[in-house]
Amino acid sequence: MMLQEQRHQKIESFLKQQKAVKASELAALLDISIDTVRRDLEVLEKNGIVKRVHGGAILTQKSDNVLNRLFNEREVKNLEKKQEAASIAIELIEEGQAIALNGGTTTIEIAKVLVDKFKRLTIITNDLRILSILGKNKNFNVILTGGFFNPEEYTLYGKQCEEILSNFNIDIAFLTVNGLSLEHGLTDFRMHEVGVIQTMISRTRHKVVVADSSKFETSSYINVCPLKDIDLIVTDSSLPSNTIEEYSKKNIRILSPH
Amino acid sequence: MMLQEQRHQKIESFLKQQKAVKASELAALLDISIDTVRRDLEVLEKNGIVKRVHGGAILTQKSDNVLNRLFNEREVKNLEKKQEAASIAIELIEEGQAIALNGGTTTIEIAKVLVDKFKRLTIITNDLRILSILGKNKNFNVILTGGFFNPEEYTLYGKQCEEILSNFNIDIAFLTVNGLSLEHGLTDFRMHEVGVIQTMISRTRHKVVVADSSKFETSSYINVCPLKDIDLIVTDSSLPSNTIEEYSKKNIRILSPH
């Protein structure tokens, strides 16, 4: 016989692949009675992992965030490129400035560099992972936006989040989005993050998008803003020079380590 | 017979491979009684290595929780008493209510109980440790106040923090303070926390102070509010009955498990 927690984990991971499962199926698969399956599903439902239906259970939308999983996988893939872009981006910063960082794996890399390279900064963010990195430097004035908690991304969002941002005059915002293209501008699939990015843009003097080269000429579901609304794009060395030229023709500045 | 330390190491390394074990398994494997296994697991749990479950134990995955990694868990004083008070306090809550929890080790214990006992709640807090606990339940609507980050306490404070609080109508606030006495009322030494507590009180219908018995008739540097501003004090079973009577004479209600 297996431990409860183990079964719960197995059921959850099974559902992440199958979307739906019959109770009788699970009983056979885990070699337990159907009653125990029901009780397990009951617990998982209480924690918001699954939704129980007649005959079995389905994943809740919150747990079924396929896009998030893709996003997380990509993070590992382009880590070096993000680090490269991050190290370029921080050269725009001067000691003592007020910086904004929205949620995302690229901005996390920026935060890591900031901690070591600067003495005194004010940084506002809606990402708890960034907060945990910046918290190590006691000289930094770190401000976290409030708002609703997104446990998948460890970010905050919503009206309260944006309201706090509106209280600040930010020198530089480093923004990460999921896609950027000449045609669609900045785009993202993170429904809740879009509003945060837009608010940061509206409160900031220098709007800088930091994007590794793989993001160029891709687009996602939700429009954030046209490229003309931002001042600069910082990227890594792998971006083809003809892309830089194309963008330059449309008066979009790109900074890359060449 | 093996030394304690050796067993602990063996159990730990075994768990690192298997991620879960049954207590009976360990007893057979290490050739010790099941009682000793339980005692070993008890120690390992206190050190945060494993999580004990019915039938055995599972490895705590600190690495997969960004927030947990940040929290170097300090020794908590009077933990059992706080847990006792917490379990009483949650009986005041009804499903679906909006709860506020300010920063503190006692409210952390409340959060731990909430996750298991309730299905749907809205919870607002300024404590990141509480956020990380509540994030596990996907049905909860968790709101974090924004504001300046206090890396010592993992809490948020300041004007922005209090402004967000003012947007909400809270059903019950569970408040922890450093001292409470008939003479000075609620007091605290956490300079930044005081404003948060006061704001929570002003936005809440039922103001409940949760304090283990050691806090009674002690006071700290900063005044938070007089006792008459709160509706109820919840505490543990170690509070002397004459203290309860004294408070009752002044119309201060105390709830304790007797």
Added chain:
DNA sequence: ATTAATCTTGCATTAACACGCAAAACAAAA
């Protein structure tokens, strides 16, 4: 409307548990 499958509820059985106690193992002092 009828049937078959699934669900809920309560209950009995079993395993796991906490607690107290005494024997055993160990360590320190005489």
Added chain:
DNA sequence: TTTTGTTTTGCGTGTTAATGCAAGATTAAT
């Protein structure tokens, strides 16, 4: 070595939690 005190361990006690089964209720499908 012996004595004394402390810690660790294993066992018996009653208690709690998990599981599977059964009976009646509910749902979905024909």
